[in-house]
Structures are given as structure tokens and as C-alpha cells.
Amino acid sequence: MTNQNARSAESVAKNAAPGRTSTINTDDLIEWFAADARDLPWRGPEVDGWGVLVSETMLQQTPVARVMPIWREWMARWPKPSDLAATSQAEVLRAWGKLGYPRRAMRLHEAASAIASEHDDTVPSDVDTLLALPGVGTYTARAVAAFAYGKRAPVVDTNVRRVVARAVHGEGDAGNPSPNRDLADVDALLPSDDRDAARLSAALMELGQTVCTVKSPGCEICPIVADCAWQHAGRPAYAGPPKKVQRFAGTDRQVRGLLLDVLRRSEGPVQRPELDAVWHDAAQRDRALDSLLVDGLLEQTEDGRFGLPGEE
DNA sequence: CTCCGGGACA
DNA sequence: TGTCCAGGAG
Known part of the structure; x- marks a missing residue:
């Protein structure tokens, strides 16, 4: 197993300076993943x-x-x-x-x-x-x-973005997504070998999901805490722009969900009144119903009933 | 940038 | 009640 990011005296020295970019030890992370990864069904060798x-x-x-x-x-x-x-x-x-x-x-x-x-x-x-x-x-x-194919490709989800923001950049959390920058950041961490790179990608995600979490990060059990720029910087709080929160209760999304649930649970197409019963606001109901038709999640039958697409 | 489900948990 | 969760598309 090769490692292009082996810790050097120089990177250790850089890590000691808060707020500076650091290099994490990818071997430590890959080893931790091999030993502690959750046994999720889609990780099986037969998948x-x-x-x-x-x-x-x-x-x-x-x-x-x-x-x-x-x-x-x-x-x-x-x-x-x-x-x-x-x-x-x-x-x-x-x-x-x-x-x-x-x-x-x-x-x-x-x-x-x-x-x-x-x-x-x-x-x-x-x-x-x-x-x-x-x-x-x-x-x-x-x-x-x-x-699935063991290729070297930067895999960047919300967890990886947080891990990189902390461990590499010493920030409390990642700011707004910036695909090119995020991909470049992770690409810089990946070993050149395909298999090792794929393992590291999985390990970065797992670390963000199970250890380097949003609220209570388990730094005491983190395999790369020694190299973590955030740790060395005194674990500063997130300082970026406030994150946008999407509402759910009372939105069209909720109404769409309620309408679709009626159809999922029915044998076939239903009459309009059955759908109308799920929400009080007629205008919003109509808007949601129309958007479901536009999205192809619902279809109207010849006789005016509503059903799931491709259903008789 | 906004919209798109739904459930669990503090 | 607010918040988060292995994002994608218009």
C-alpha cells in the first residue's frame, strides 16, 4: 500500500501553526476504516x-x-x-x-x-x-x-466537506458548497493508487458520519486528531455565512407527499374528493396536484380520476 | 438560488 | 419547534 501523503517533518510543523493548511495522514484513516467501518449491506463484496x-x-x-x-x-x-x-x-x-x-x-x-x-x-x-x-x-x-469500481475519484458529500474544512483548513465547518474547490481539496488528499484512493474516499465519509459529526465531534477517538488543523486551532466555531434552513411543515412539499401517499396506498386511481381530503387549502392543494402531474409522479385517467403513472 | 420528502431527535 | 440527513435539477 502506497501513501503519497505520508506525514513529513514539514507538515507536522505546519500543523502546529493554528489556522494554517495541514496534511492529514491518510494511512491512519484508511487503517481506521478497515478496522472500524460499519458493516453496511451495500459494502458487501458481492454488491x-x-x-x-x-x-x-x-x-x-x-x-x-x-x-x-x-x-x-x-x-x-x-x-x-x-x-x-x-x-x-x-x-x-x-x-x-x-x-x-x-x-x-x-x-x-x-x-x-x-x-x-x-x-x-x-x-x-x-x-x-x-x-x-x-x-x-x-x-x-x-x-x-x-x-463500486475502486477508482480514484474525489467523492465529496456534506460529511467530507466538513472533515476537510476542519482537518485541513482548521475551520469549524464548511461554508457554501463550491464544487470545484471541494473536488480539488479532496483530490489533493487522495493517494495516486486507485484502490487506496477509493478506500480513503470511503474513510473520509465514514469519519464525517460517525466521528467528525456536526454537533458533538468525537475528537477523543478520531484517528487523525494528531494532524487535525481544527484541533490545533482550538476547535473554532463555524464562522461562515449562516446556512439556509428549508421548512417542511406547511409547504407544497408536504402537500405533495400527502397526495402521493394516498395513491401509494390505494389499489388504483382515485376520485378527486379522496385527494382533496388530505389538505385544507384548496389553492395549495391544486398547485401541488398540478406540480405532481407536471413531474410525472401522477397521471389523470380518461374518466378524470388520478393515479400513479403507468397504472391502469 | 430555490425547490423537492419525511422522520428522528434535542 | 428547529435541525439534520451519502444531492440533483431547473
């Missing part, structure tokens, strides 16, 4: 690119605990992209359940069709090819390349 793509899509803005049962069910029902592609949108939306952001399910369904028809039913390993798939963005494309 292929499809399993990783499904897990990464489900994990977008969604906690691990909620994803696990749904991911297992999907893998059992649809072990290959073509299996999902052959399924109706209505069935896919029901199986997505209450994971949230159901447009993800529609995009994954579209991606499965593209993979089946254009990529020989095999999830691509090339980042640019992955990026062309619906629902696959900067994060997911690199996560699949690294975790």
Missing part, C-alpha cells in the same frame, strides 16, 4: 455497480437507517437494471415508499432503462458516462466509480 448506484441514490438526503430495508427489498426484487426497467412506474413508486423525494425513484427508473439499453445492463464505471444518467450528479457519479 455490484447496480447495488451501489441504488444505494447512493437512496442515500441522497436520506439517513442510512431508513434506506437499509428498502435497499434490501429492491436488490431482491430487481437484481439487475433491466429488472427495474421492466417494472411500471407505479410499482417503483410504491416500492420507494416513504423514503422521500420520489423523483429520485423516477430518475433511477429512467437510468435503469438507459443502462439496460445502452450499457449492456451494466452500470458504467466512467465518471463522465455516469454523469449523463438521470439523477446522477457530481457526488453520485464519483461515489459509484470509487465504491
Whole structure:
């Protein structure tokens, strides 16, 4: 195992100066991950690119605990992209359940069709090819390349951004996302070897999720605390611009969720009054219903009822 | 920059 | 009640 970021006398000296950029010991992090990583189902050796793509899509803005049962069910029902592609949108939306952001399910369904028809039913390993798939963005494309195919690709999610902001830059937390800067920061940390780089990417995410957390970081058990610029700077509080908080209660998002839940739980299309019952504000209800139709998450039947797409 | 779900936990 | 959670797209 090679390590391009071995700690040097110079970097240790730099670490001692608060507020300065530091270099973390990537070997320590990789070793820690090998010993302490959680045993998540999509990390199994038998999991292929499809399993990783499904897990990464489900994990977008969604906690691990909620994803696990749904991911297992999907893998059992649809072990290959073509299996999902052959399924109706209505069935896919029901199986997505209450994971949230159901447009993800529609995009994954579209991606499965593209993979089946254009990529020989095999999830691509090339980042640019992955990026062309619906629902696959900067994060997911690199996560699949690294975790499924062991490639060297900077994988930057909210956790990695926080770890880098702290350990490398000595800041309390990351500011607004800046994709190019974030990718460059992480790229600079990655060993040149593909396998080691992929392991480090997984380790950085795991550290941010389980140790270097937002509220109560476990610095006392952190494998790279000796090199952490934030630690050396006295763990300063976040000093950047205030982060934007999105409301949920009372928003169109909530109404859309309530409407869709009626359809998920019904056998087939329902009459308008059944939908109207879920929300008091008629104008907002209509707006939400219309947006669901526009998004293709709902369809209207010939006789005026509403149902999940692709349903009779 | 705004919108897009939903649940758990302080 | 507020906050966070393996983001992506318009």
C-alpha cells in the first residue's frame, strides 16, 4: 500500500501553526476504516455497480437507517437494471415508499432503462458516462466509480466537506458548497493508487458520519486528531455565512407527499374528493396536484380520476 | 438560488 | 419547534 501523503517533518510543523493548511495522514484513516467501518449491506463484496448506484441514490438526503430495508427489498426484487426497467412506474413508486423525494425513484427508473439499453445492463464505471444518467450528479457519479469500481475519484458529500474544512483548513465547518474547490481539496488528499484512493474516499465519509459529526465531534477517538488543523486551532466555531434552513411543515412539499401517499396506498386511481381530503387549502392543494402531474409522479385517467403513472 | 420528502431527535 | 440527513435539477 502506497501513501503519497505520508506525514513529513514539514507538515507536522505546519500543523502546529493554528489556522494554517495541514496534511492529514491518510494511512491512519484508511487503517481506521478497515478496522472500524460499519458493516453496511451495500459494502458487501458481492454488491455490484447496480447495488451501489441504488444505494447512493437512496442515500441522497436520506439517513442510512431508513434506506437499509428498502435497499434490501429492491436488490431482491430487481437484481439487475433491466429488472427495474421492466417494472411500471407505479410499482417503483410504491416500492420507494416513504423514503422521500420520489423523483429520485423516477430518475433511477429512467437510468435503469438507459443502462439496460445502452450499457449492456451494466452500470458504467466512467465518471463522465455516469454523469449523463438521470439523477446522477457530481457526488453520485464519483461515489459509484470509487465504491463500486475502486477508482480514484474525489467523492465529496456534506460529511467530507466538513472533515476537510476542519482537518485541513482548521475551520469549524464548511461554508457554501463550491464544487470545484471541494473536488480539488479532496483530490489533493487522495493517494495516486486507485484502490487506496477509493478506500480513503470511503474513510473520509465514514469519519464525517460517525466521528467528525456536526454537533458533538468525537475528537477523543478520531484517528487523525494528531494532524487535525481544527484541533490545533482550538476547535473554532463555524464562522461562515449562516446556512439556509428549508421548512417542511406547511409547504407544497408536504402537500405533495400527502397526495402521493394516498395513491401509494390505494389499489388504483382515485376520485378527486379522496385527494382533496388530505389538505385544507384548496389553492395549495391544486398547485401541488398540478406540480405532481407536471413531474410525472401522477397521471389523470380518461374518466378524470388520478393515479400513479403507468397504472391502469 | 430555490425547490423537492419525511422522520428522528434535542 | 428547529435541525439534520451519502444531492440533483431547473
